[in-house]
Amino acid sequence: MSKLFMFEKPQGMRDTLPELYQLKTQVKSAVAEEMRLWGYENVETPTVEFNETVGAASAILDQQLFKLLDQEGNTLVLRPDMTAPIARIAGSTLKNVKRPLRLTYDAPVFRAQQYEGGKPAEFEQVGVELIGDESSSADAEVISLMISSLQKAEVTSYQIAIGHVGFVNALLKEVLGNEERAQEFRRYLYEKNYVGFRKAVDELPLSSLDKRRLHELLRLKGGKDIVEKAEKLTESEAGKKALEQLQKLLHILEDYNMSDRVLIDLNLVMHMSYYTGTVFEAYSEGLGYPLGGGGRYDQLLAQFHHAEPATGFGLRVDRLTEALGKAKQKVKKDTCIIFSSERRKEAMDEAKKQRTEARSVVMQEITGIEDVDAYSKQFEDVIYYIGSNGNGGAGDEQ
């Protein structure tokens, strides 16, 4: 590697400068406030965890983990998501707290980025986990909370896709007969390779009816009628149960008044094995990547020796900010008081007064500014306390 320039940062690491920071904070606090209002309690977990525990249990691929060693030689990871650390807490220190647990977080997570720009290696996630409730009410609650959070963040052109991996797994298993083959076809869906999926279906020794069922699976995307279409494809207990759950979930979303921007997509397979039931993602028009997503992960807690159902979601603050960034105007800073040393006291009193009115006030001695005009342009109000003014009191605005 060539010698680094002093301005360089590791691949995928970003700075947040004041203007972006302000927008990011607005977005974050709007979302976090909504989560608090729905009764979710904040937790924080360490940035560094063991690879063997949180690293292995997380939904993020091994090659995307940042790893380091501690003094005993244990492999540590920078947390790649917040769900696994929260599962660790839920299965240990919060083990005896009454269920269901409603927890929320707002924290940076880390994912190593090997190829190119456009994908940050560190970004903030705001999200919730609802632990210990397996009902469709719980699924509907987290989806509604996600939608409501997007609304509070003022993301206007959002769209939600909801799927159910329980249905996908059941259908694949009942048509293909064994888990190994189902896994192969689930991989095609996970890799978004419909061409490969169709080709593999055509090459299987299946009845034409069964082949059609698998081909039809790829078309299960659209409005509420998709659930009925899906019902015709599955005969298994598990498949029917999954669709019942989905149907129920949609009814509850209607009651929440949150169903108008929901698209059913039964091909949504966001991970090979992590999710177990309902899955969902949020998108914004004009942004090429999902804003966030989540789903039911009933197997994860068992890895922390405390098997229980759970559901949740995470929103990416960087993408929310990006989705909004194009819409928001640059805002001017509130007030600047420019003073000369002999009138410092007056300037201080004025600053104090304005700060009590919750305006941000910059106090700047005139000798520190090179170009007063250029400097003062950044502010909405500029007040001058300059020269000797025996009368005291109000500043003379120029």
Place this chain on the structure above:
Amino acid sequence: MSSELLTVAMPKGRIFEEAVELLREAGYDLPPEFDDSRKLIIEVPQSGMQFILAKPMDVPTYVEHGVADVGVAGKDVMIEEERDVYEVLDLKISSCYMAVAALPTYSPGRDVAPKVASKYPKLTSDYFREQGEQVEIIKLNGSIELAPIVGLADRIVDIVSTGQTLRENGLVEIETMMPITSRFIVNPVSYRTKAAQIDDMVDRLSVVVNKENA
């Protein structure tokens, strides 16, 4: 990504004409000057589309980042680039295959470090690993046939359509790797936010593709 027009990333060169023809057969009204334009962005408002013309290897990149909603990309590029996009339809155009080739005098196992030259380092590496052979890969950007002739590598991995280039350079195909055709690819977000437009396009293209291969 304009909210009204569907942005289509098209590969310049070999695949372009076949892809345009396919779109016309699918009922998309593309103006005649489309074929010999040197512009990089062409708007076709009457079809509700906007085309961006990119290097074939870059099409999945535009689609993954969402600056194009959909695109046409060769399977070779899809394997090499591993982009997070939906591969929705096999367009069955620009049909060819990937192959390993070498000089007729090549015999395996004689070198300390077997070297393979290719424009597709990732695809080549994956293929030989699956075959249980460790090779050293030399990445080239074109005229791959040169490598065995001048002794840069023993074997090459490249796209073959008629085999003429190989023959003219005195190389022989020693292994056929996989068939390659062009694919219709879709950005995961656009696939949901512009579902109606894209589903319609997929349906219309499917009809044409299936008719031609019936």
